[in-house]
Amino acid sequence: MSATESPRRVSRRKFLGAAAGSAAWIATGGLTGLAAGTALAAKPTAGTRNSLYIPPTVTPTNFGLTAKPGSIDLGGGRLSKAWVYNGGLPGPTLLVRRGDTATIRLTNGLASEPTITHWHGMLVDHKNDGHPMEAIQPGAWYDYNFPILNRAALNWYHPHPHMLTGEQVAMSLAGAFIVRDSVEDALNLPGGVYEVPLVLRDTAFDSAGNIAYKPRSGGFEGPTPLVNGTLNPKLDVDTAIYRFRVLGGSNARIFRLALGSGAKFKVIGNDGGLLAATVEAAQIDLAPGERLDLLVDFRGLPVGTKVMLRDLLAGWDLLEFNVIRQVTTTFTMPTTLSTIAALTNPVTTRSFSFDGMSKINGLEYDMNRIDFRVPFDTVERWRFTTNGNAPHPVHIHGASFQVQTRTGGRNTVFPWERGWKDTVLLNDRETVEVLVRFDAYKGVYLMHCHKLEHEDMGMMSNFEVY
Numbered sequence: 001m002s003a004t005e006s007p008r009r010v011s012r013r014k015f016l017g018a019a020a021g022s023a024a025w026i027a028t029g030g031l032t033g034l035a036a037g038t039a040l041a042a043k044p045t046a047g048t049r050n051s052l053y054i055p056p057t058v059t060p061t062n063f064g065l066t067a068k069p070g071s072i073d074l075g076g077g078r079l080s081k082a083w084v085y086n087g088g089l090p091g092p093t094l095l096v097r098r099g100d101t102a103t104i105r106l107t108n109g110l111a112s113e114p115t116i117t118h119w120h121g122m123l124v125d126h127k128n129d130g131h132p133m134e135a136i137q138p139g140a141w142y143d144y145n146f147p148i149l150n151r152a153a154l155n156w157y158h159p160h161p162h163m164l165t166g167e168q169v170a171m172s173l174a175g176a177f178i179v180r181d182s183v184e185d186a187l188n189l190p191g192g193v194y195e196v197p198l199v200l201r202d203t204a205f206d207s208a209g210n211i212a213y214k215p216r217s218g219g220f221e222g223p224t225p226l227v228n229g230t231l232n233p234k235l236d237v238d239t240a241i242y243r244f245r246v247l248g249g250s251n252a253r254i255f256r257l258a259l260g261s262g263a264k265f266k267v268i269g270n271d272g273g274l275l276a277a278t279v280e281a282a283q284i285d286l287a288p289g290e291r292l293d294l295l296v297d298f299r300g301l302p303v304g305t306k307v308m309l310r311d312l313l314a315g316w317d318l319l320e321f322n323v324i325r326q327v328t329t330t331f332t333m334p335t336t337l338s339t340i341a342a343l344t345n346p347v348t349t350r351s352f353s354f355d356g357m358s359k360i361n362g363l364e365y366d367m368n369r370i371d372f373r374v375p376f377d378t379v380e381r382w383r384f385t386t387n388g389n390a391p392h393p394v395h396i397h398g399a400s401f402q403v404q405t406r407t408g409g410r411n412t413v414f415p416w417e418r419g420w421k422d423t424v425l426l427n428d429r430e431t432v433e434v435l436v437r438f439d440a441y442k443g444v445y446l447m448h449c450h451k452l453e454h455e456d457m458g459m460m461s462n463f464e465v466y
Ligand SMILES: [Cu+2]
Pocket: 354, 357, 389, 390, 391, 392, 393, 449, 450, 451, 454, 455, 459
């Protein structure tokens, strides 16, 4: 659907049609949609790159967050209708310190759909988690109030209403949520203009050029990349080390990130914050919901050098870095970053099979059913398997986890998947094991596939920490 259509009924009907494999939908909306999107797809356009949008940073104390339709400049005055938080795509970057308290009033300014905001990665109790049973109707508001328990990390916020998450995220409701702490402070990492959030996603447009959601049961993939909501973006850089806080913000698309120069990323963190030590990588796969904390070194490059951030899977040029100024920096790479206390000695092993496109262990989501109960403050081993239709990025609410093993498929745990994660990519033929301990709050939380179309079709479970 497009930003201009009347939303709810159209999208649900289309979506449920797609979910059931409706040939009619595929033959009409699907192909028409693809053709329209392709015509508007971003082409390599030397000379017409737009300055990367950097969302404003705000402290979420007595903070008002409103989800509503708006008109967005995608770069160079190219306006597009979308659904946005506080008028921005992405929404404002929320910035907190561990130990702070966030007080946020969400107002639903959408025309005709319920919504609720989930703080992906944040350790909050049930009432503050944006569970779909807390969704509010248009015109209503919801007050959040939670202490910041997390380590320093890049988290993010997005809608989580039952069966509407994919649509609302694709329509552009998302933003970054950054936590700082004293461990991070001590590293003196690049900051100010040298620390840049990069919200990566794909999108589709309707025939009027407005952002549109064209759901497919196998996962929505749009023909055009956006970085921080900017088409064909560029970022002017100094000869310095930059810290990029990268979010996989697509509904379903996986990015294989690489630098066109062949230089390696220095990976210092992921979903749950800093790794124990820096690891280097020339290519990294980033699934929906995952985050990366990357240092990129532009020192020693002549002014005038251009370096491209690329997605090797789609063959996209995502973001062009232009070296414009020579500076002297004193930053030295720390050898160790943080201490990761390993979870050990799980008392229980639970197995979860991500089946088809809508089920976990044979069950579709039921908002009013608790699928399993987990003792508080107890280490468990959770084993994720699938018999197809992957990738399934598996996300757990209420705690971070530690990835132990991946067998079959890629058959490895990548070094940037160590430390603390809340989303892990499960590909076909893979079994992934994690250790998890819910030691923040008791209550009802969610585990689900973060391919949002799978989530909306029911690949999600309620569990209760008791
Ligand atoms: Cu899935």
